[in-house]
Amino acid sequence: MSNSTRDLPISPTAHMDHVFPTLTAEQIKRVALHGRVRRLRAGEVIADVGDAHMNFFVVTAGRLEARRPSGTGGELVAVLPLGHFTGEVTMLSGRRGLVRVQSSEPSEVIELEREQLLTLVQTDSELSDIFMRAFILRRAELIAHGLGDVVVVGSSHSPGTLRIKEFLTRNGHPHAYVDLDHDTGVQELLDRFHVSVADVPILICRGDAVLRNPTNQRIAECLGFNAAIDHSQARDLVVIGAGPSGLAAAVYGASEGLDVLVLEANSPGGQAGLSSKIENYLGFPTGISGQDLAGRAYTQAQKFGAQMSVAQMATRLACESTPYSVLIDNGASVPARAVVWAAHHRRREITVGGSAVKAIVGNKLFPRFADRYLAKTGYEAQQLPQTPVDGRADNLYEPVVAEASTHGIFDDTARGTSIQLWATTHRPLVATALTGAVAVGVRAARRRA
Numbered sequence: 001m002s003n004s005t006r007d008l009p010i011s012p013t014a015h016m017d018h019v020f021p022t023l024t025a026e027q028i029k030r031v032a033l034h035g036r037v038r039r040l041r042a043g044e045v046i047a048d049v050g051d052a053h054m055n056f057f058v059v060t061a062g063r064l065e066a067r068r069p070s071g072t073g074g075e076l077v078a079v080l081p082l083g084h085f086t087g088e089v090t091m092l093s094g095r096r097g098l099v100r101v102q103s104s105e106p107s108e109v110i111e112l113e114r115e116q117l118l119t120l121v122q123t124d125s126e127l128s129d130i131f132m133r134a135f136i137l138r139r140a141e142l143i144a145h146g147l148g149d150v151v152v153v154g155s156s157h158s159p160g161t162l163r164i165k166e167f168l169t170r171n172g173h174p175h176a177y178v179d180l181d182h183d184t185g186v187q188e189l190l191d192r193f194h195v196s197v198a199d200v201p202i203l204i205c206r207g208d209a210v211l212r213n214p215t216n217q218r219i220a221e222c223l224g225f226n227a228a229i230d231h232s233q234a235r236d237l238v239v240i241g242a243g244p245s246g247l248a249a250a251v252y253g254a255s256e257g258l259d260v261l262v263l264e265a266n267s268p269g270g271q272a273g274l275s276s277k278i279e280n281y282l283g284f285p286t287g288i289s290g291q292d293l294a295g296r297a298y299t300q301a302q303k304f305g306a307q308m309s310v311a312q313m314a315t316r317l318a319c320e321s322t323p324y325s326v327l328i329d330n331g332a333s334v335p336a337r338a339v340v341w342a343a344h345h346r347r348r349e350i351t352v353g354g355s356a357v358k359a360i361v362g363n364k365l366f367p368r369f370a371d372r373y374l375a376k377t378g379y380e381a382q383q384l385p386q387t388p389v390d391g392r393a394d395n396l397y398e399p400v401v402a403e404a405s406t407h408g409i410f411d412d413t414a415r416g417t418s419i420q421l422w423a424t425t426h427r428p429l430v431a432t433a434l435t436g437a438v439a440v441g442v443r444a445a446r447r448r449a
């Protein structure tokens with residue numbers, strides 16, 4: 001990378017060699033076996049923002065520049081001299097391009113189509129490591145600098161804003177965020193797009209479409225998340241749900257050469273995507289965040305050619321004839337030779353304690369009253385009359401030595417067992433016992449009659 005990159009938005013100091021590696025002459029020769037040589041004029045555009053089909057380029061002479069269109073000439077994002085290559089995660093996903101790539105002088109490149117690149121990364125492990133690492137790190141840099149094709153205007157107090165930000169984040173889509181509560185100059189932005197504060201959250205999609213509180217489906221549509229997917233194509237395997245189970249099925253299916261499509265109602269990661277740190281996942285001794293785990297699995301599945309359709313829910317499975325049909329909520333029907341249903345695992349919740357049951361029932365019957373009552377009394381009810389001892393360990397900020405459980409004045413009233421917990425975790429047994437008791441009761445009543 002040239003020195004000029006120091007001033008660019010993407011100018012990481014720590015992993016520069018991994019984000020923008022220089023291929024050796026021998027590595028370039030191996031890439032050339034899969035593609036074709038192309039000569040470029042100065043200023044020739046070879047990939048553009050919004051392009052549905054992005055090819056992959058390795059520079060063999062001259063220099064390329066990656067720019068984000070803005071103002072005159074666009075904002076320079078990266079400079080790619082001899083031995084460098086283009087692309088980031090969109091190369092694998094087949095989603096639309098986020099930057100414009102053009103030659104800054106007469107240049108020569110090796111050009112590979114996406115399919116040729118996928119074959120290369122599946123067969124050359126050294127190049128696969130270099131490309132995959134660079135693609136992921138480049139996407140991380142784009143996200144960190146908000147260098148995408150989306151601006152979200154909202155407020156951190158608005159559930160709609162949080163939903164949209166979560167959807168973009170969990171889909172690994174870089175976006176800029178303008179917070180109405182903190183950012184000055186927002187009014188100018190709103191005026192430019194003829195929207196008022198009452199319309200938030202607003203999503204400015206690819207510089208022109210202005211969406212007011214859009215659904216996740218609408219966002220996916222506008223950003224073309226599913227544009228490259230042909231839903232009428234018969235698949236070897238359709239996986240429903242992109243939580244850890246669905247992503248694992250996609251990786252193993254695609255790595256064995258199956259044509260795999262994953263259908264996800266929301267965004268990849270499932271419940272695990274909500275976890276800040278998973279400590280018990282095999283192979284990650286120091287733990288990994290659910291988002292990172294899902295991101296890695298998602299990229300791994302794409303590397304083997306699996307496709308992922310997001311914000312599209314499977315509504316029905318028709319297995320009367322083969323290939324089977326998976327119906328989705330946009331009306332399409334996907335033919336599949338095999339289906340893995342990895343979507344039916346709801347978050348397990350067990351309600352323990354009479355007061356929790358009272359709060360849940362109260363909230364169901366009188367939600368407004370319960371909200372007001374808890375707002376008034378909830379804080380006070382959690383206070384203790386004692387003054388805390390200075391410097392005590394409490395297992396929250398500091399571990400209590402020797403024992404990892406929580407202690408307090410409730411120790412005296414706490415019990416080692418709970419009938420309610422036992423009943424909740426042994427529902428079939430409880431149901432059988434109750435049915436038996438009712439049957440015995442009915443029989444006894446009949447005999448008496």
Ligand SMILES: Cc1cc2nc3c(=O)[nH]c(=O)nc-3n(C[C@H](O)[C@H](O)[C@H](O)COP(=O)(O)OP(=O)(O)OC[C@H]3O[C@@H](n4cnc5c(N)ncnc54)[C@H](O)[C@@H]3O)c2cc1C
Pocket residue numbers: 240241242243244245246263264265266267268269270271272273274275276277278279280312313314315342343344345346347
């Ligand atoms: C906050 C939190 C922290 C956790 N921490 C841990 C931990 O540390 N260790 C641990 O072992 N486990 C943990 N878990 C549990 C773990 O995340 C789940 O066991 C795991 O995610 C289950 O994976 P799954 O793929 O089977 O299902 P899910 O993760 O539930 O994924 C199912 C997916 O299917 C999608 N879907 C549902 N219906 C449809 C449909 N009709 N069409 C298309 N898609 C659909 C959903 O949107 C979802 O993405 C945690 C869970 C949560 C919520």
